[in-house]
Amino acid sequence: xxxxxxxxxxxxxxxxxxxxxxxxxxxxxxxxEEITQLCGIAKGTFFNYFPKKEHMLLYxxxxxxxxxxEIVRKHREGPLKDRLMELFHDFLRLYLKHAELLRxxxxxxxxxxxxxxxDTSNLTLFQQSIRQLLEEAKDNGSLRSRHDxxxxxxxxxxxxxxxxxxASADADEHKLTADLQKKFDVIWDxxxxx
Amino acid sequence: xxxxxxxxxxxxxxxxxxxxxxxxxxxxxxxxEEITQLCGIAKGTFFNYFPKKEHMLLYxxxxxxxxxxEIVRKHREGPLKDRLMELFHDFLRLYLKHAELLRxxxxxxxxxxxxxxxDTSNLTLFQQSIRQLLEEAKDNGSLRSRHDxxxxxxxxxxxxxxxxxxASADADEHKLTADLQKKFDVIWDxxxxx
DNA sequence: AAAAAAAAATGACCGTGGTCATAAATGACT
DNA sequence: AGTCATTTATGACCACGGTCATTTTTTTTT
Numbered sequence: 001x002x003x004x005x006x007x008x009x010x011x012x013x014x015x016x017x018x019x020x021x022x023x024x025x026x027x028x029x030x031x032x033e034e035i036t037q038l039c040g041i042a043k044g045t046f047f048n049y050f051p052k053k054e055h056m057l058l059y060x061x062x063x064x065x066x067x068x069x070e071i072v073r074k075h076r077e078g079p080l081k082d083r084l085m086e087l088f089h090d091f092l093r094l095y096l097k098h099a100e101l102l103r104x105x106x107x108x109x110x111x112x113x114x115x116x117x118x119d120t121s122n123l124t125l126f127q128q129s130i131r132q133l134l135e136e137a138k139d140n141g142s143l144r145s146r147h148d149x150x151x152x153x154x155x156x157x158x159x160x161x162x163x164x165x166x167a168s169a170d171a172d173e174h175k176l177t178a179d180l181q182k183k184f185d186v187i188w189d190x191x192x193x194x
Numbered sequence: 195x196x197x198x199x200x201x202x203x204x205x206x207x208x209x210x211x212x213x214x215x216x217x218x219x220x221x222x223x224x225x226x227e228e229i230t231q232l233c234g235i236a237k238g239t240f241f242n243y244f245p246k247k248e249h250m251l252l253y254x255x256x257x258x259x260x261x262x263x264e265i266v267r268k269h270r271e272g273p274l275k276d277r278l279m280e281l282f283h284d285f286l287r288l289y290l291k292h293a294e295l296l297r298x299x300x301x302x303x304x305x306x307x308x309x310x311x312x313d314t315s316n317l318t319l320f321q322q323s324i325r326q327l328l329e330e331a332k333d334n335g336s337l338r339s340r341h342d343x344x345x346x347x348x349x350x351x352x353x354x355x356x357x358x359x360x361a362s363a364d365a366d367e368h369k370l371t372a373d374l375q376k377k378f379d380v381i382w383d384x385x386x387x388x
Numbered sequence: 389a390a391a392a393a394a395a396a397a398t399g400a401c402c403g404t405g406g407t408c409a410t411a412a413a414t415g416a417c418t
Numbered sequence: 419a420g421t422c423a424t425t426t427a428t429g430a431c432c433a434c435g436g437t438c439a440t441t442t443t444t445t446t447t448t
Contacts, residue, residue: 007426031404042428047406081386103308111301114359144387151376152385158356159349165308182345190384191346192275193338225434236398241436
């Protein structure tokens with residue numbers, strides 16, 4: 001059967017073409033027809049592969065998955081909190097490279113995740129790898145916490161996303177890192193002093 | 195000048211009609227034309243009052259502002275953390291009454307807030323009232339914290355929103371309250387034990 | 389009260405996302 | 419190779435959000 005590989009090829013072609021156009025001209029300024037024309041296919045074909053234009057954004061997101069995992073794997077030295085901060089700092093830098101597009105991706109991911117327990121969403125994947133990191137830290141003693149690793153991961157990741165989303169257009173890397181640092185300080189120590 | 199009051203009337207009429215239709219049939223299933231027809235005005239008129247259909251969602255959001263402030267004012271007894279939890283619990287109940295619509299409102303609010311420092315957005319307003327509550331608590335001694343009230347407010351509010359957004363369609367009030375409780379425990383005590 | 393100016397309403401019109409009946413392509417079977 | 423079944427591609431078509439030149443209404447000026 002030669003059909004499957006060919007479908008995949010077409011799908012990849014659409015994704016690659018679309019991402020490039022989105023980065024060039026901005027998501028809103030790219031029409032589905034434009035994408036398909038550049039791919040040499042008919043407009044209708046696009047919708048055989050993606051139910052909505054917005055679904056492309058989820059694919060843009062998942063195209064970053066490998067890169068994200070690599071970053072998570074990279075940070076293995078030093079105190080846990082510092083490691084996490086460096087890790088998020090790297091993510092932040094990556095995000096800022098295409099902030100306009102990735103903001104849409106993030107919002108779309110949030111939108112598609114909510115209302116359904118879908119474990120394969122980009123957001124959940126990311127959360128899981130942070131959770132895993134925390135669990136390892138708990139196991140090897142570098143983190144002592146009465147809280148569930150899973151809950152901590154949710155908290156950390158939401159605050160990270162919140163930082164990205166609240167980033168105003170003029171915000172630079174350093175401002176955002178500082179923002180994130182403050183939030184992390186709060187949750188790391190807790191709000192109320194003992 | 196009699197123009198201003200009349201404009202306001204029309205705007206209110208549109209908002210009321212739209213909200214009702216949204217709640218009846220769901221945002222996506224209501225067309226602008228339908229709204230205007232029910233208002234007895236032309237389609238084009240709608241866009242004299244709202245630049246986009248989605249802007250209606252922000253107005254839906256702001257229509258809850260008074261109610262929200264009232265809830266904040268209501269909880270004045272007991273330990274701070276409990277008060278906050280009750281407060282958020284009330285919000286949550288309110289949210290669940292029209293979860294479908296309010297999820298869209300929330301997402302739209304997030305979307306419109308991000309990228310611009312707009313202090314009048316619904317989200318910012320809410321955050322500010324929580325911040326104020328925390329500051330009062332710090333002043334009268336019921337909260338002792340080394341962290342900025344503002345930062346704490348951001349953290350609390352983001353986690354609340356995250357809870358709302360991650361609510362799957364089948365989630366009930368109790369499940370969500372429990373979810374929220376766990377997150378609040380984490381940030382209240384801090385992730386790492388002393 | 390008439391004329392001029394300003395503001396607001398209108399609906400024909402357009403672009404784009406998305407549908408769907410039909411056509412083309414592919415693979416299985418004889 | 420020829421027939422049939424199934425999958426995939428196609429583009430005319432539609433619905434809806436949004437625009438804009440024109441008309442209608444309201445306010446100001448004389």
